[in-house]
Amino acid sequence: MSSTATASNNFIRTIIEEDLKAGNNDGKVVTRFPPEPNGYLHIGHAKSICLNFGLADEFGGECNLRFDDTNPSKEDQEFVDAIKEDVQWLGFTWAGEVKYASSYFGQFYAWAQHLINAGKAYVCDLSPEEASEYRGWATQPGKNSPYRDRSAEENLDLLERMKNGEFDEGTRVLRAKVDMASPNMNLRDPILYRIRKEHHHQTGNDWCIYPSYDFAHGQEDAIEGVTHSICTLEFQDHRPLYEWFLENLPVPSQPKQYEFGRLNINYTVTSKRKLKQLVDEEVVSGWNDPRMPTVSGMRRRGYSADALRNFCNGLAVAKTDGTVDIAQLEFEVRNDLNDNAARAMCVLDPIKVVITNMPEDKVEVLSMANHPNKEEMGSRDVPFTREIYIDRADFSEDTTLGRKKFKRLVFEDYVRLRGAYVIRADEAIKDEAGNIIEIRASLVEGTLGVNPPPEMKPRGVIHWVSASHGKPLEVRVYDRLFTHEAPDKGDENFLDHVNSESLSTITGCWIEPAAAACAPETRFQFEREGYFVSDRYDHSADTPVFNKTIGLRDGNK
Structure with missing residues (x-):
């Protein structure tokens, strides 16, 4: 398996090398590939897979496959299965068992209670429209929710009742108490939990509240001991929030997030x-x-x-x-x-050629190499018969065509069949509309793997398939x-x-x-x-x- 991009064009490799030299993370390298199972992986994900698994492999570390399954309304087991299959097909093996954000839901809930007890989270009753208005704009600070100063006891009670399904979707959320005036919109009291009364592909109906991606992301990394949390560039503005959670929760480790540019390809969409x-x-x-x-x-x-x-x-x-x-x-x-790739012959636009000087029942089995430059790829048997198909574009009635211009079959001239004999076109059979439906040709004996006399020199080489033994x-x-x-x-x-x-x-x-x-x-x-x-x-x-x-x-x- 080829390695990840060279050090000169991979700044994350340089960071890891420096961490290892400094003895950071006890000399460990743990990465993760964390897709949300709401669709199939695309070419951009392939780059991330190669980067995360490749770096872990290069430095003797581990890479986790973890599903960030915090939004059951868009996720499905079909996507989980497809993602696992794609990662394996690409040639990578994840460390240990497949991991899921949903496996940590109990711990996330306990940490939400911890933030409430520390006065750093509250249940908010603002409607989505009101919350958007209170949030302000990029150039205008937000304002505090009227529910921001609820007591810890009230917040804990409301959160428990949210978990127990007492409230409708959209009526309440749990928010972190950060800074409504921050120029970084992600820090304006972000949502930690929202009510979603939907079946989850892993936890079934155990939960009706689900953590936000921002709340789950860093804590998953911390639980798993991830050392280098590698994200695409759109998560750069989320990093301060990622770090805020790690600083304010009793997490078992302190992962670091790094962002790199996502892969875009022209003539393609990857959204x-x-x-x-x-x-x-x-x-x-x-x-x-x-x-x-x-x-x-x-x-x-x-x-x-x-x-x-x-x-x-x-x-x-x-x-x-x-x-x-x-x-x-x-x-x-x-x-x-x-x-x-092995070589084979296929005729996409066939026209029949009848070799008139070959017996009707004769089948000659020819051996052809599967690859011109790789003997180890072996050979295959190709049946050669009286009736064959060639591509319609490989024949012309125009005998004035020069050999340099048309290196295929022309009346009263010669062409070699790939891996077989030299033949000459003698006659064309046409239907009532004047369309050629069959070519009559003659085989030049003794030309299997042997050059004919100069006067029979073929114009070129064309592919063919037996009409009686080939397959549609x-x-x-x-x-x-x-x-x-x-x-x-x-x-x-x-x-x-x-x-x-x-x-x-x-x-x-x-x-x-x-x-x-x-x-x-x-x-x-x-x-x-x-x-x-x-x-x-x-x-x-x-x-x-x-x-x-x-x-x-x-x-x-």
């Missing part, structure tokens, strides 16, 4: 809310649609875990946000597939989901930039039998067509389905 909208409005088929920037979507499209890790580990870990060109990701995907398949070709470089910037609706041609399905294609029989998630380079993967869910030997991952060269597809 979980917008990704959910794409799913809910059926713009895509689901969270794992191959056009989605989710880990499961990219996996289904044929991206490998190695390619994603190489991409993420090559990015700078900086203190500013930035946008990465999607071509950088595509380069890593293509580079990985070029090295590791469905091919799904994907383009970028958005036509705009920055689809979610500006005042326009990001859905206005959805590419209506981001998916095209091709049927009537033919593939060699060995490739058709592969397991789901097998990656291939289809000769001269691009890189493809057998679909994770829909592919079988009886009904082959392949997704196009990426083209052979740089481009949109």
